[in-house]
Amino acid sequence: MQNLQNLFEGIQPVVYRDGRILFLDQTALPAETRWIEIDSAESCRDAIKRLVVRGAPAIGIAAAFGMLAASRAAAENGFEGYCAHMKKARDLLAASRPTAVNLFWALDRVEKKILACRDRPVGEIKALVEEEAVKIQKEDQEVCRAIGVHGQEIVKDGMTVLTHCNAGALATSRYGTALAPIYAAKERGFDVKVFVDETRPLLQGSRLTAYELLQSGVHVTVITDGMAASVMGKGWIDACIVGCDRMAANGDAANKIGTYGVALLAKAHHIPFYVACPLSTVDPATLEGKDIEIEERDPAEVTRFMGRPTAPAGVEAYNPAFDVTPHHLISGILTEKGLIRAPYAENLERLLSSSRFPGSPAPVMPRG
Ligand code: MRU
Numbered sequence: 001m002q003n004l005q006n007l008f009e010g011i012q013p014v015v016y017r018d019g020r021i022l023f024l025d026q027t028a029l030p031a032e033t034r035w036i037e038i039d040s041a042e043s044c045r046d047a048i049k050r051l052v053v054r055g056a057p058a059i060g061i062a063a064a065f066g067m068l069a070a071s072r073a074a075a076e077n078g079f080e081g082y083c084a085h086m087k088k089a090r091d092l093l094a095a096s097r098p099t100a101v102n103l104f105w106a107l108d109r110v111e112k113k114i115l116a117c118r119d120r121p122v123g124e125i126k127a128l129v130e131e132e133a134v135k136i137q138k139e140d141q142e143v144c145r146a147i148g149v150h151g152q153e154i155v156k157d158g159m160t161v162l163t164h165c166n167a168g169a170l171a172t173s174r175y176g177t178a179l180a181p182i183y184a185a186k187e188r189g190f191d192v193k194v195f196v197d198e199t200r201p202l203l204q205g206s207r208l209t210a211y212e213l214l215q216s217g218v219h220v221t222v223i224t225d226g227m228a229a230s231v232m233g234k235g236w237i238d239a240c241i242v243g244c245d246r247m248a249a250n251g252d253a254a255n256k257i258g259t260y261g262v263a264l265l266a267k268a269h270h271i272p273f274y275v276a277c278p279l280s281t282v283d284p285a286t287l288e289g290k291d292i293e294i295e296e297r298d299p300a301e302v303t304r305f306m307g308r309p310t311a312p313a314g315v316e317a318y319n320p321a322f323d324v325t326p327h328h329l330i331s332g333i334l335t336e337k338g339l340i341r342a343p344y345a346e347n348l349e350r351l352l353s354s355s356r357f358p359g360s361p362a363p364v365m366p367r368g
Contacts, residue, residue: 011169011212013058014065016134021065023053026170030211038062041070041089048096048103051202055171056245056281057140060102063093064133067110071129076122086114098293099254099322101246101283106136137173143278144175146336151181151241153339154274154332157190159238162228164197165256166208167243167276177276178241179209181334186218193219195237199256200225201301201319225258232269240266241334244277251327251344252289253277257320263329272331279335282348289324297321 015022021038027050028034036052038044044066047053053062070089074082090107097103113132117125155161161182168176175183185192194213199205206222213220223231231237240262246254253259253275266273286292299317304310311317332339333347337354340347 011215012174013053013055013170014061014137014173016065016137021069023047023062024170025052026054026208027052029170029207038065038069040073041066041092044069045092045096048093054204055166055168056100056102056243057144057172057177057278058170059097059100060106060280061133061137061140061173063096063103064106064110064136066093067107068130068133071126074122074126076126079118079122079125082122082125083114083118086111097295099245099295100281101286102278102280105280109136140173140278140280141175143280143336144172144177144180147177147276147278147334148175148180148184150336150338151276151334152184152188154239154241154272154334155181155185155190155192157185157192159185159190160193160195160236162195162197162231162237162240162262162271163209164205164225164228164240164242164259164262165199166204166212167255168209168212170208170212171243176212176243177278177334178243178274179213180276181241182213182218183216186216191219193221195221195223195228195231197225197228197258197262198222199258201305204256225261228262229265229268232265232271237266237269237271240271240273241276242274244275244281245322246286246292247275247277247282247333247348248286248289248292249282249284249345249348250288251330251333251342251348252292253325253327253330253333254289254292254294254322255325257323260323260325260329263325267329273325273329274332274334274339275325275330276334279337279352282335282352284349284352289326292322292324294323295321 013024022035025034074085167178196205196209210222244253244255263273297319299319302317302319327344337351
C-alpha cells in the first residue's frame with residue numbers, strides 16, 4: 001500500500017520554504033516544471049489571474065501568501081499605516097478572479113487576524129500574518145484528507161469515475177477535493193479508474209488531472225469534453241465527482257465550464273453526480289447559483305490553441321470560465337465533515353454552524 005504522503009512529493013502548487021513563497025507554474029504543465037517566486041501582492045495577483053496557481057482552495061492559499069508578501073514589504077511605523085497598506089493589498093488580490101469564494105474567505109481570515117491585533121507592535125502582527133498563511137495551507141491539507149476519507153462512501157473497489165477540470169492536489173494544498181477519494185481508495189489498494197474530460201479551453205483535465213493521477217499511479221483515460229456522453233452511454237462510468245469554486249446556500253455549485261453539462265449527462269444516464277466541496281467553498285451569503293459572479297476570460301482562449309488560431313480572425317467568442325450546476329442535479333455534496341444529501345439548504349447550514357473542523361480529530365480511513 002502506497003503512503004498518501006509520498007504520492008504527493010513534488011505535487012504542491014504553493015510552497016513556502018526558507019521564507020520564500022513559490023508557486024508551481026501550472027501554465028507550463030505537463031511539459032515543464034518551473035516555479036515562480038512571489039514577492040509582492042502584485043506578483044501574486046498576476047499569478048492568480050494567469051492561472052499559474054488555480055483551483056479554488058489553492059487560490060485562497062495563494063492569496064494568503066500574497067498578503068504575507070505585502071506584509072513583509074510594509075513599513076513598521078504604526079498600525080494605521082500598516083493597516084492601510086494591507087487593505088490595498090487585499091483589494092488588489094480580491095480583484096484577481098471573482099468566482100472562487102476561497103479567495104475572499106482566505107483574505108478575510110488574514111484581515112481579521114490583523115484587525116484583532118491592533119494593540120500589538122506591527123512586527124508582531126507581521127509574524128501572525130505569516131502564521132495565518134501557513135495555517136490556512138495546513139488546514140486545507142487536513143480538510144482534503146478528510147474529504148478523501150469520507151469519499152470512501154462513494155468510491156468502491158473496481159469503480160470508474162469521471163471528473164472534469166482539475167480538483168486534485170494541484171488545485172489545493174495536497175490530495176485535492178474531487179480526487180481525494182480516488183487517492184484514498186488507491187491508498188487502500190482499490191482498483192479505481194478515472195476518465196477525465198480534457199476541459200476546454202485551457203485543458204486543466206488533460207494537462208493537470210491526467211498529470212497528477214499518472215504520477216500517482218492511478219489509471220487515467222483522457223477524453224475530449226464531447227466524448228463524455230458516449231462513455232456514459234457505453235456504461236463505463238459508475239460515478240461523476242467534480243470540484244467546486246463556489247457553492248450557494250441552496251447547494252447550487254459553480255465549477256469549471258462544462259460541469260453543468262456533465263451533470264445533465266449523468267442524470268440522463270442514471271449515474272450519480274457528486275460535488276466535492278470543502279466548507280471554505282460554501283458561500284452562505286450567496287443564496288442561489290444565479291447570484292454567483294462568473295468570471296469571463298479573454299475570448300482568445302477559445303479562438304486560439306497552443307498559440308495558433310483555431311477560428312477565423314475577427315470572429316466573436318464567448319468565454320465564461322465557470323457554469324452553475326443546479327442542486328437538483330447533485331446526488332451528494334462531499335465535505336470534510338461527511339457526505340450530505342438533499343435537502344442541501346438545511347444540511348449545509350447545519351454543517352456550517354457546527355464547529356467540528358478545524359481542531360477536530362481527523363476521520364479515520366475505513367478498513368477493507
Ligand atoms: O479556472 P480554474 O482552473 O481555477 O478552475 C478550477 C475548477 O473549476 C476546479 O474544479 C475548482 O476550483 C475546484 S478545485 C478543488
